[in-house]
Amino acid sequence: xxxxKLPYFIFWVTFLFLIxxxxxxxxxxxxxxxxxxxxxxxYARISVNCLxxxxxxxxxxxxxxxxxxxxxxxxxxxxxYQAIKRTIxxxxxxxxxxxxxxxxxEAQLLDAANVVSTKYVNDPIxxxxxxxxxxxKKAESKNITSVDALLNTAGGIAVVDNEPxxxxxxxxxxxxxxxxxxxxxxxxxxxxxxxRPMWNFIPMEGVEQVDVLKGAAS
Numbered sequence: 001x002x003x004x005k006l007p008y009f010i011f012w013v014t015f016l017f018l019i020x021x022x023x024x025x026x027x028x029x030x031x032x033x034x035x036x037x038x039x040x041x042x043y044a045r046i047s048v049n050c051l052x053x054x055x056x057x058x059x060x061x062x063x064x065x066x067x068x069x070x071x072x073x074x075x076x077x078x079x080x081y082q083a084i085k086r087t088i089x090x091x092x093x094x095x096x097x098x099x100x101x102x103x104x105x106e107a108q109l110l111d112a113a114n115v116v117s118t119k120y121v122n123d124p125i126x127x128x129x130x131x132x133x134x135x136x137k138k139a140e141s142k143n144i145t146s147v148d149a150l151l152n153t154a155g156g157i158a159v160v161d162n163e164p165x166x167x168x169x170x171x172x173x174x175x176x177x178x179x180x181x182x183x184x185x186x187x188x189x190x191x192x193x194x195x196r197p198m199w200n201f202i203p204m205e206g207v208e209q210v211d212v213l214k215g216a217a218s
Contacts, residue, residue, distance in 0.1 A: 027068040027096040027121050028088055032057050032076055035102035041078045043102070049073035072098075082106045132157070134210040147202045147210065156214055162197060
C-alpha cells in the first residue's frame, strides 16, 4: 500500500503560512489627548491612508489599529483641534508601536451675526429691517465733528432740527419724544424730560462704530 506525502506537505505549508501572517501583523495603539490640559479626547477620528478608512478612538481616547503594511500615513483630528499627520514605519523587530497624540486647540473666528427681534415670524429675505454700519474714520476727510452730521452721510437717514429720521417715516412726536432710540454702549441718550437726543453727550473722537437699524416706517 502506497501513501502519498502530499497532504502532509500541504498541511505544513498552510501552517507555516498562517504563522507567518500572525507574526507579520502590525499593531498601532495609543491615546489621543488635549495638548494644553492633558485630558483624553473621546471618539477622536483617525484617518488611515493604507486602509482607505477612518477609525475612531473609544470614549477614553484610546485607539488600537491592526495593519498589514509596514508603512502607513496616519492623520489624527478632532472637532476644534488642529490635525496632526504621522508616518508609521514597522520593522521585523518592532511590530507594535505605541503612539500617544497631543492635539492643540484651534481657534475659529466666526463672522459677525446681527440678531433682530420682531413680533411676528417672517422670512429674513423678505424682512424690511436692515442694518447700516458707519465707520467714523471715513468722515475724517470730510471734517465731520459731530455724530448727527455723520448720520447724514448714510443712505435713508436724515437729521432735521437735531431729530434723526429714518426712511422719512420717523422723527419727533410732540408729547412722546423722538421715535428713534439712540444708544451709547447700550445706554439710552434721550432726554428724560422731552425725549430729545443729546448729541453733545457723544464724544466724536471716542466713537468706534455707529450701527443704524432701519426698520419699517409705520
